[in-house]
Amino acid sequence: MRRIFLVLALVCLSFAAQARTDVxxxxxxxNNCHGVGGVSAGASMPSIGGLQRDYLRRVMxxxxxxxxxxxxxxxxxxxxxxxxxxxxxxxxxxxxWTPVVQKTSPEAMDKGLATVxxxxxxxxxxxxxxxxxxxxxxxxxxxxxxxxxxxxxxSGEFKxxxxxxxxxxxEASPADAAAAARYFGAQSK
Ligand code: HEC
Ligand code: HEC
Numbered sequence: 001m002r003r004i005f006l007v008l009a010l011v012c013l014s015f016a017a018q019a020r021t022d023v024x025x026x027x028x029x030x031n032n033c034h035g036v037g038g039v040s041a042g043a044s045m046p047s048i049g050g051l052q053r054d055y056l057r058r059v060m061x062x063x064x065x066x067x068x069x070x071x072x073x074x075x076x077x078x079x080x081x082x083x084x085x086x087x088x089x090x091x092x093x094x095x096x097w098t099p100v101v102q103k104t105s106p107e108a109m110d111k112g113l114a115t116v117x118x119x120x121x122x123x124x125x126x127x128x129x130x131x132x133x134x135x136x137x138x139x140x141x142x143x144x145x146x147x148x149x150x151x152x153x154x155s156g157e158f159k160x161x162x163x164x165x166x167x168x169x170x171e172a173s174p175a176d177a178a179a180a181a182r183y184f185g186a187q188s189k
Contacts, residue, residue, distance in 0.1 A: 023087040026080070030088070033072075039098045043144040050097025051136045056089035058134075062161060069158040099129075099140020099189065104182040112183025115176040119168055128184040134162070143185030150177045 030048070034040050038049025048056070062068035064077045064085065077085060104112075116126065124131050128138030138146065152158040153169040154177070160166060169177060 023084075023091045026084060026088055027091050030092075037095045037098070038092045039095075039100065040142060040145075042100065042102075042142045044148055045142065046145045047098065047100065047141060048092050049095030051093065052131070052133065053089050053093035055134060055136050056092055057086055060085045060089060067159060067161055069152065069160065097129075097137050099137075099187065100142065100185075101140050101188045102143055102182075102185040104143070104186050108179045108182045109186065111176065111179035112181075115172050115180040116183055119171050120180060123164070123168070124184075127187040127189065129187065129189050135165075138184040139187035139189060141185060143182045146181035146184060147178050150181060 030038070033045055034048050035045075038047055038051075040047040059068060060073070060077045060080075061082065063070055063074040064080070064082075066074070068074075080088070116124075116128075120128075123135055124138055128141070131137055150169055151174070153160045153162075153166050154174070172180065
C-alpha cells in the first residue's frame with residue numbers, strides 16, 4: 001500500500017515538474033522577440049515581463065478570438081490552447097517589471113507631463129507605474145511601441161475593445177499623445 005502511495009506521489013511530482021518545464025519552454029518562443037524574462041531590446045517590441053496577470057490573459061485571448069487587432073500576435077496566440085495562454089500569462093506576470101529608461105528631449109518631457117497630468121494619471125499613475133487593474137505598466141515601456149499602440153486606439157480601423165482607453169486617447173492630439181509616450185518611456189519607476 002505504502003509503495004502505491006509512493007509511486008502515485010512520484011507520478012504527481014513528475015507531472016507537476018513537466019507542467020513547469022512546459023511553460024518555460026513555451027516562454028522561450030516569446031523570448032526571441034520579447035527578450036529574456038520579457039524585457040525587450042526595443043523599439044517597437046514591447047516588454048511583457050511583470051505586466052499584470054489578468055491584462056496578459058485578456059489581451060492574448062482577445063487576439064486568439066479575433067476580438068482585438070494585432071499583426072503579429074494574433075497569429076502567434078492561435079497556436080496555443082487557453083490553458084497554455086493562462087500559463088504563459090502567469091509566467092510573465094511573475095517576472096519583475098524592468099523599465100528600460102529612454103532619454104528624450106526636455107520639450108517632449110514638458111509636453112508629455114502636461115498631457116499625462118491632464119488625461120492619463122487617473123488610470124496609469126503619474127509615472128505610468130501605478131496602473132489600474134486592467135491596465136499595463138508604461139514606465140520604461142518602449143516609447144515607439146506605445147506611440148504605435150496609441151494610434152491603434154485612435155484609429156477606427158483596428159479592433160481595440162477597451163472603451164475607456166479609446167475615449168481617453170481622443171482627448172489628446174496625436175502630437176500630445178506621442179509626447180506622453182516619450183514621457184512614460186523615460187520614467188524609471
Ligand atoms: C515574432 C515576434 C514575436 C513573438 C515570437 C512573440 N511576440 Fe508578443 N508581440 C510582438 C509584437 C510585434 C507585439 C505588438 C503587437 C503586434 O503588432 O502584434 C507583441 C505584443 C505582445 C503583448 C502585448 C504587450 C502589451 O504591452 O500590451 C503580449 C502580452 C505579448 N506580445 C505576449 C507574447 C507571448 C506570451 C509570446 C510567446 C508565446 C509572444 N508574445 C511571442 C511580437 C512577438
Ligand atoms: C480611463 C482610464 C485610462 C485613461 C484615462 C488612459 N488610459 Fe491608457 N490604458 C488604460 C487601459 C485600461 C489600458 C489597457 C486597455 C486594453 O486592454 O486595450 C490602457 C492602455 C494604454 C497603452 C497601451 C500600452 C501597451 O502596453 O500596449 C498606452 C500606451 C496608454 N494606455 C497610454 C495612455 C496615455 C498616454 C493616456 C493619456 C493621454 C492614457 N493612456 C489614458 C486606461 C486608461
